[in-house]
Amino acid sequence: MIVSEKVGKRIATLRKTKGLSQEQLAELLHVSAQAVSKWETGKSLPETATLPLLSAALNHSIDSILLPQELVVLSAIYTDGQQELDVTQLVNQFVASDRLSLIPGEHLFPHSWTDSRLKLLLVTYETPDGMYSTFVLKDQLLTIDIHSNGYVSTSDELQIIAAHYGNEQAYRSVADKMKHYEHFRWTQFTATHELFPSLIGNDGQDYLLLVYLNTEGIHAVSCAEGEQIHYSGERSHLYQTRSSRDQCIIEGIPRLGFGRGQDCSWAGAMTLALTARGVVTTYEQVMGYSGACWRVAFEPAWDYSAADALVVYDYSIPACKAYGLSARRANRLEPQQRTAEKLAILEDIRQGRLPLAINLRVAPEWGVITGYLAEGDVLLCRSYFDDETFSELEADAEFQAHMRISQGYLHVDQWPYRLIRLGDQSEAPSALENLYASLRVKLESMQAETLSNSSSYASGFKALELWREGLLDHPWYAAADEEAFSRRLSVNHFCMMALADARRCAAAYLHDSLPLVHDPQQHAALAEMTELYGEMATLLDKYYKEMPDPAILRTTGAAPRASWTTRQREQQAELLAMVATMEHRGDTLAQTVLSLA
Incomplete structure (x- = not known):
């Protein structure tokens, strides 16, 4: 009997297992996302004409979707840690009376690979008790029923559940060695006979095979002797990289871009x-530890490079010291x-x-x-x-x-x-030591009074002063041609973005640092400083969001002069004067915190 609620639950589970959103599944099936939502909530069933497409998209038979059993294989991947075959539908055919029993190998998967790497079957399955994962090496028996409790991820970091070194002819478990090496929190390692001794008499190529769990499920990765495996930054994935001189790529590095809360x-x-x-x-901690959250720089010729964090003060030096x-x-x-x-x-x-x-x-x-x-x-x-x-x-x-x-x-x-x-x-300094160092950087960078003899850039209060003067230079704006006017508008927008981003990070960093300070007077000064920079960050963010965006002006063809008026420049100059006043108070509070350290 087809029960719409059970069918809906099965569709939702299979969709998530495939990593598809409702919108993505709808697009594959040429239906609306609302239709998918109704299926998954049990309000309706897929139309008969849609079922073949749904079966193909989810890689499950129509019967498996419409008549869900108590034991269902959600995903079955035959792999050697490098290549993989999705064999979900085939493996589900071996489920009988809510029990799965099979031995994976070439007899089941004749189109798999013939190299000497170890091969295995990764299985994610669901029972009335929940969703689990397990694995079995080639030519070994796998048995699962509704009472089988497999592996479940319990951490945001990956968990290595099996490790083997060798090849199909001869291999051994190196799980204990991997457990030992994980203690050192390596970011990558090379598969060598020093780390994983080969078996005596094994003349073939050796491979390291790792099976691990993360929040996405069960995975396998392998590399040949001499190749490397590295962890992703958050230690949730493992990747194989070539150790040859031909190429090497560190995978999984996310994109950068302005407007994503990381504008330095x-x-x-x-x-x-x-x-x-x-x-x-975090980005905010990097900004705080380095002191870049206190940055403000200005170039009197109005150059974009004034927004570069290292253009006047090298914040990378305190950053490296803070992280050891x-x-x-x-x-x-x-x-x-x-x-x-x-x-x-x-x-x-x-x-x-x-x-x-x-x-x-x-x-x-x-x-x-x-x-x-x-x-x-x-x-x-x-x-x-x-x-x-x-x-x-x-x-x-x-x-x-x-x-x-x-x-x-x-x-x-x-x-x-x-x-x-x-x-x-x-060994890195303590978080409290880094806070004190950051406040010292603030005082040093903000109180630089004059332009460097070797640089046209100004820092700190001098930068705010020159910036204000540039905004109030009314004769320049009246005489400037359209190109020069547009460039200054764009530079001004870019520098305000940098300042708003920096003070947002300062407020966040100070807030996170409050629990580090226990002396009452010191804590009161830091709390006031936190409130001060929270207020400053709010003012700057509000003003920045209301500024004319040069990119939008170029797209719409709006006239820059009409969009950036004398009054607007005067208002920004007033805001920068207010910021300078607040920064002076911030310096006083920073000195108080440091004097009580």
């Missing part, structure tokens, strides 16, 4: 580099120096370390180098200018084919003029 490109890149090597942190990292910096290298530097970059990539660099693509903003192809002749990256390229070439088949090769990363277009390579990690 250096801090965004630094956050990626830290999380890729397993450091637990050594670092090597390379600035404006001569051509003859670049060969050695590139070799060092390639080695960093092989070690799972992301170099930070500015001017990788399009314009001078920070990003990270994520890998290389063709023995290093091609470098790959994440930058703050990737989204436009992805959108423009979304339908380009050749581009998409290359993205599969590059793991979704774009090429580095030009040699960066500034690089930061993060080295070894030692």
Whole structure:
């Protein structure tokens, strides 16, 4: 008997197992998302004409969907840790009387691979008690019934449930060794006979096979002797990388971009580099630890680079100290120096370390180098200018084919003029020590009174003063041509974005730091400072969101002069004067906190 509620629940479960949203499933079936929602809530059943498409989309037989049993195989993947076959429908045919029993191998999957890697079947199944995962190696018996309790993920981090080293002819479990190595929180390791000794008499190629659980289910990954496996930044996935000199790509690095709550490109890149090597942190913490949350810089010629976090004060130095990292910096290298530097970059990539660099693509903003192809002749990256390229070439088949090769990363277009390579990690200072260091950076960077002799940029209160003067230079705006006026409007918008982002991070960092301070006077000063920067962040964010957006003006063809009036510039100058007053109070409170340390 078909029960619509049970059918709906089964469709929802199978859809989620396939990683599809209701909208995505609806698109595959040429129906509305509302129709899918009605099925899943048991309000209606799929039409007969839709059932073949639904069966194909979910990779389950029509009977399995309409007449769900108490034991159902949601997913069955036959794999060698590199390639895989979805054999869900076939495996479900072996379920009889709510019991599954089979021995996976070439007799069941004749079109699988003939290499000597270990092969296994990964199964996710559902019983009345819940959803579980399990696995079985090739040529071994798998038995499951409604009372079988398999593996369930209990952590956001992956859990390695099995590890084998060898090949189909001879292999051994190395689960205890992997448990030992996990203690060291490695970000990657190479499969060698030193780590995983080979069996005596095994003359063939050895492979490391790892089976692990995460919140998405059960997975397997393998690599040959001499190749590497690395963890994703949040330690939820494992990836195999080539150790050969031909190519090496660090997978799973998310995209960067403005407007995503990470508008300091250096801090965004630094956050990626830290999380890729397993450091637990956030963008706001990077901004706070480094002191970049206090940044404000201005260039009297109105240049975009004033928004760069390192243009006046090198916040990367306190950042590395706060996280216990050594670092090597390379600035404006001569051509003859670049060969050695590139070799060092390639080695960093092989070690799972992301170099930070500015001017990788399009314009001078920070990003990270994520890998290389063709023995290093091609470098790959994440930058703050990737989204436009992805959108423009979304339908380009050749581009998409290359993205599969590059793991979704774009090429580095030009040699960066500034690089930061993060080295070894030692014991980091405490969070309280980092707070004090950050406040000292604030006082130092905000109170720089004059322009540097070697730089046209101003920092801190001097920057706010020059910025205000530039906004109130009415004769300049009256005489400027359209191009110069539009450029200044755009630079002003970019610098306000950077300031609003920085003070938002300052407020968040101070709030998170309050529990670190226990002295009553010190805590009162820090609490007032937290409130002060929360108010400042709100003012700046509100003003920034109401500013004319140069990108929208260009799209609509609106006149810049009509959109950025004298009164608006005067209002911004008043806001910056208010910010300066609040910053002076912030300095006083920071000095109080430090004096009581």
